[in-house]
Amino acid sequence: MEAATAHADHHHGPPAANVSSRVEAQFLGMLLFIISEVMLFGAFFTAYFFIRVVADSGWFPIEGVDLPKAIAGVNTAILISSSFTMHWALEGARNENRNALRVGLLTTALLGLSFLTIQVNEYVHIGFAPSDNAQSTIFYGLTGLHGAHVFVGLTLLTFATVRAFRGHFTAKEHRGVEVPGIYWHFVDVMWIVVYSSVYLL
Amino acid sequence: MLNPLRSEQEAFRFLLYVVVVAAVLIGIVFAVRALT
Numbered sequence: 001m002e003a004a005t006a007h008a009d010h011h012h013g014p015p016a017a018n019v020s021s022r023v024e025a026q027f028l029g030m031l032l033f034i035i036s037e038v039m040l041f042g043a044f045f046t047a048y049f050f051i052r053v054v055a056d057s058g059w060f061p062i063e064g065v066d067l068p069k070a071i072a073g074v075n076t077a078i079l080i081s082s083s084f085t086m087h088w089a090l091e092g093a094r095n096e097n098r099n100a101l102r103v104g105l106l107t108t109a110l111l112g113l114s115f116l117t118i119q120v121n122e123y124v125h126i127g128f129a130p131s132d133n134a135q136s137t138i139f140y141g142l143t144g145l146h147g148a149h150v151f152v153g154l155t156l157l158t159f160a161t162v163r164a165f166r167g168h169f170t171a172k173e174h175r176g177v178e179v180p181g182i183y184w185h186f187v188d189v190m191w192i193v194v195y196s197s198v199y200l201l
Numbered sequence: 202m203l204n205p206l207r208s209e210q211e212a213f214r215f216l217l218y219v220v221v222v223a224a225v226l227i228g229i230v231f232a233v234r235a236l237t
Binding site (some may be wrong): 027030031033034038083085090177181182185186188192200 | 208227229
């Protein structure tokens with residue numbers, strides 16, 4: 001809608017053939033990216049469920065090794081909390097509350113960094129390697145794929161945070177926070193599915 | 202209709218729904234496992 005309005009400001013008539021009158025380019029890009037990401041995660045989950053069904057030794061624990069459910073649970077709480085602070089930051093932008101925007105974005109980035117640090121620490125102490133068996137391969141594959149997405153989200157958040165501290169973003173113009181916010185919530189949703197299926201069930 | 206890719210607000214609301222649904226499903230699976 002805003003794209004259509006902005007377009008109408010410049011000239012009359014229908015939009016150019018390569019410009020959507022319904023979705024802004026930034027949102028369309030993130031929408032298509034997330035749809036492709038869902039398919040990527042779908043491929044990894046297919047491998048996970050296949051291994052889980054056909055593996056003779058079953059899922060974890062295998063050979064006395066179990067997954068650190070409690071630590072991953074704390075990590076889950078950290079990541080869900082970061083979505084709340086992300087939402088708070090964007091509400092701050094919408095209400096011209098610059099402190100909420102800055103603190104919200106910074107807290108979100110720090111929580112995301114904590115998540116990654118804990119996950120790396122988990123890998124160090126978990127007691128098995130990706131090459132040990134099919135279960136460990138898909139465990140590292142799925143959690144590592146998600147970790148890579150957290151890293152990408154953190155990169156986007158870093159840009160948004162720096163811009164927020166430089167005085168960017170207003171109640172009307174805050175796409176630079178909203179688009180990373182959508183991505184961040186997507187990463188959180190994916191982690192909930194990963195944690196539920198891989199660690200708990 | 203809720204579209205989590207349309208705005209951050211809807212994405213956040215979708216996340217909350219996923220948290221609730223995941224908690225209910227995990228609870229059901231654990232309850233069934235405990236009873237069988």
